[in-house]
Amino acid sequence: xxKLTVITGVGVPLRRTNVDTDQIxxxxxxxxxxxxxxxxxxxxxxxxxxxxxxxxxxxSTGTVLVAxxxxxTGSSREHAVWALRDYxxxxxxxxxxxxxxxxxxxxxxxxxxxxxxxxxxxIWGEIEENPGTEVTVDLESRTVTCGSVTSPFExxxxxxxxxxxxxxxxxxxxxxxxxxxxxxxxxxxxxPTTLPVR
Amino acid sequence: MNAATPRTLxxxxxxxxLVVKGENGEPDLIYIDLHLVHEVTSPQAFDGLxxxxxxxxRPDLTIATEDHNTPTLNIxxxxxxxxxxxxxxxxxxxxxxxGIRLHSLGxxxxxxxxxxxxxxxxxxxxxxxxxxxxxxxxxxxFGAMAFGIGTSEVEHVLATQTLPLKPFKTxxxxxxxxxxxxxxxxxxxxxxxxxxxxxxxxxxxxxxRGSAIRDLSMEGRMTICNMSIEAGARAGMVAPDQxxxxxxxxRPHAPQGADWDEAxxxxxxxxxxxxxxxxxxxxxxxxxxxxxxxxxTNPGQGVPLSETxxxxxxxxxxxxxxxxxxxxxxxxxxxxxxxxxxRVDQVFMGSCTNSRIEDLRAFAGVIKGKKLADGVKLMxxxxxxxxxxxxxxxxxxxxxxxxxxxxxxxxxxxxxGMNPDQLxxxxxxxSTSNRNFEGRQGKGxxxxxxxxxxxxxxxxxxxxxxxxxxx
Ligand code: SF4
Numbered sequence: 001x002x003k004l005t006v007i008t009g010v011g012v013p014l015r016r017t018n019v020d021t022d023q024i025x026x027x028x029x030x031x032x033x034x035x036x037x038x039x040x041x042x043x044x045x046x047x048x049x050x051x052x053x054x055x056x057x058x059x060s061t062g063t064v065l066v067a068x069x070x071x072x073t074g075s076s077r078e079h080a081v082w083a084l085r086d087y088x089x090x091x092x093x094x095x096x097x098x099x100x101x102x103x104x105x106x107x108x109x110x111x112x113x114x115x116x117x118x119x120x121x122x123i124w125g126e127i128e129e130n131p132g133t134e135v136t137v138d139l140e141s142r143t144v145t146c147g148s149v150t151s152p153f154e155x156x157x158x159x160x161x162x163x164x165x166x167x168x169x170x171x172x173x174x175x176x177x178x179x180x181x182x183x184x185x186x187x188x189x190x191x192p193t194t195l196p197v198r
Numbered sequence: 199m200n201a202a203t204p205r206t207l208x209x210x211x212x213x214x215x216l217v218v219k220g221e222n223g224e225p226d227l228i229y230i231d232l233h234l235v236h237e238v239t240s241p242q243a244f245d246g247l248x249x250x251x252x253x254x255x256r257p258d259l260t261i262a263t264e265d266h267n268t269p270t271l272n273i274x275x276x277x278x279x280x281x282x283x284x285x286x287x288x289x290x291x292x293x294x295x296x297g298i299r300l301h302s303l304g305x306x307x308x309x310x311x312x313x314x315x316x317x318x319x320x321x322x323x324x325x326x327x328x329x330x331x332x333x334x335x336x337x338x339x340f341g342a343m344a345f346g347i348g349t350s351e352v353e354h355v356l357a358t359q360t361l362p363l364k365p366f367k368t369x370x371x372x373x374x375x376x377x378x379x380x381x382x383x384x385x386x387x388x389x390x391x392x393x394x395x396x397x398x399x400x401x402x403x404x405x406x407r408g409s410a411i412r413d414l415s416m417e418g419r420m421t422i423c424n425m426s427i428e429a430g431a432r433a434g435m436v437a438p439d440q441x442x443x444x445x446x447x448x449r450p451h452a453p454q455g456a457d458w459d460e461a462x463x464x465x466x467x468x469x470x471x472x473x474x475x476x477x478x479x480x481x482x483x484x485x486x487x488x489x490x491x492x493x494x495t496n497p498g499q500g501v502p503l504s505e506t507x508x509x510x511x512x513x514x515x516x517x518x519x520x521x522x523x524x525x526x527x528x529x530x531x532x533x534x535x536x537x538x539x540x541r542v543d544q545v546f547m548g549s550c551t552n553s554r555i556e557d558l559r560a561f562a563g564v565i566k567g568k569k570l571a572d573g574v575k576l577m578x579x580x581x582x583x584x585x586x587x588x589x590x591x592x593x594x595x596x597x598x599x600x601x602x603x604x605x606x607x608x609x610x611x612x613x614x615g616m617n618p619d620q621l622x623x624x625x626x627x628x629s630t631s632n633r634n635f636e637g638r639q640g641k642g643x644x645x646x647x648x649x650x651x652x653x654x655x656x657x658x659x660x661x662x663x664x665x666x667x668x669x
Contacts (some may be wrong), residue, residue: 073263
């Protein structure tokens with residue numbers, strides 16, 4: 001994973017709440033077995049509407065998505081994160097995210113920044129009034145800046161550290177391999193095993 | 199953790215699986231007892247292992263089944279859609295290469311992953327269960343800590359049999375009283391989500407308690423825990439009791455002999471201690487519940503079936519109002535229309551929410567000897583091949599076909615339309631599944647979430663109907 005510190009790019013206002021992962025990427029694209037190349041699938045249904053935000057210049061080149069509350073609800077599909085990332089988004093700003101989506105994002109280097117609802121409103125104002133306005137998300141200082149708006153954002157320390165260091169989760173866990181092996185020696189015999197097949 | 203501190207069910211299971219306690223803001227490392235795998239969210243995880251040269255740490259704690267892409271007709275023919283076929287073939291190759299037990303199409307244990315785990319007796323109290331699927335919350339009905347994970351986490355569990363996790367907050371959902379005849383677990387959970395909203399459970403493990411929950415069968419508890427994710431929660435749990443033990447005993451992978459006794463003794467200590475505190479509490483009056491139905495495009499947009507389509511103008515929050523307006527437009531509904539006047543084109547009886555034997559029995563009990571309404575299609579899809587056989591032994595297949603419905607093979611089917619079972623644009627469906635998102639059951643399709651009893655009554659009358667209307 002690449003190290004992230006500051007992200008700056010065109011802000012895209014997505015004035016919708018409850019954007020579920022079925023809208024971010026419809027189920028038909030889940031049939032792919034690769035991990036990249038999902039840019040065409042992002043918001044695929046909505047992109048068929050001519051005035052959808054990503055069909056309008058200069059928003060189509062955006063890298064910071066600014067959405068309403070409860071972004072990423074519904075299905076756990078990590079493809080939603082891959083699609084956002086493959087399209088070019090590096091950060092999503094919203095008042096609240098669904099847990100699984102947020103966890104998936106952290107693992108793929110997509111920054112999710114939580115700011116209060118009124119800040120989202122003000123950023124929407126800036127980027128709608130002056131399309132092409134850039135939004136800066138600074139992990140170091142934990143601030144979002146856009147035009148005249150500056151606001152701290154919430155992200156947990158651990159995710160922030162991992163993003164800034166570009167660390168891979170499995171490698172981090174395997175530092176504890178001895179503890180895992182030790183834990184397994186105490187696993188009671190009543191606990192389930194799938195093999196051998198009974 | 200001081201042993202004398204009263205703890206909740208969720209906290210007990212968490213503490214019992216702690217491999218490494220996180221320090222300085224690091225998450226805890228939690229051991230995973232059971233990892234369920236299916237074809238959609240696993241290919242990229244196996245690929246990751248292969249690229250890193252890592253084996254599966256515990257194939258003996260891992261099990262795979264084919265469900266999302268499997269056809270429900272002509273299951274012996276080659277799968278027509280090449281991408282669906284590739285996904286299934288990829289799972290078969292991966293299972294073989296990494297030594298994982300797989301139940302393929304045509305196998306008696308094949309079916310929806312959340313039906314298969316409990317049916318084999320692999321799902322049990324006091325364990326941790328994960329799967330690359332949000333409805334893993336289903337397994338919490340046994341008093342397990344069960345939650346959905348993303349594909350990176352699937353790879354993580356395959357490689358390490360653990361997950362780094364931050365502790366969850368706890369929320370008690372107490373459902374008092376007794377459900378009236380015709381009101382079911384599905385109505386409870388739709389009412390809960392309508393009350394707390396699709397984000398209301400965010401960050402929480404929900405524990406369902408109270409007399410109305412205790413009275414439920416395991417199937418009913420699974421229906422409720424299944425949809426915890428629709429309230430935004432990571433997991434839902436019910437404390438194990440005699441109902442749980444009776445359901446488990448004798449299943450293929452349930453503990454036996456001395457192991458069984460040891461397990462039951464331990465499981466009996468799991469219930470939330472008196473005096474333990476929850477971070478939040480919600481109380482629902484079970485006596486007052488009625489059959490529920492959703493009118494919009496998220497599972498929180500639900501009301502009792504006796505009401506009318508809500509008017510967005512009455513919603514104070516401007517974003518919620520805009521959402522409701524958009525939902526009504528998508529659903530092709532007018533505010534103020536009595537819900538029971540809404541005609542449907544299809545009825546779907548299936549999904550990991552409501553496709554177990556008890557769900558099929560309840561559905562069949564209502565339609566038996568009646569006829570499907572003119573112009574309505576009915577598809578009944580058992581949750582697993584074993585459930586299908588069990589239902590056939592009881593004559594449920596015959597009741598469905600005599601009624602005018604279709605009796606299909608097991609899988610996710612029209613719950614999400616990855617296989618050919620899909621709604622046509624504009625078609626309206628009363629569905630026992632769990633998600634009414636735009637296009638979930640097929641592009642342009644319109645979904646009303648209902649219980650099996652409401653689905654049955656609706657199939658008879660052709661309009662959204664309560665079981666009370668067909669008695
Ligand atoms: S039945 Fe539906 S909700 Fe359940 S696992 Fe299958 S697709 Fe997901």
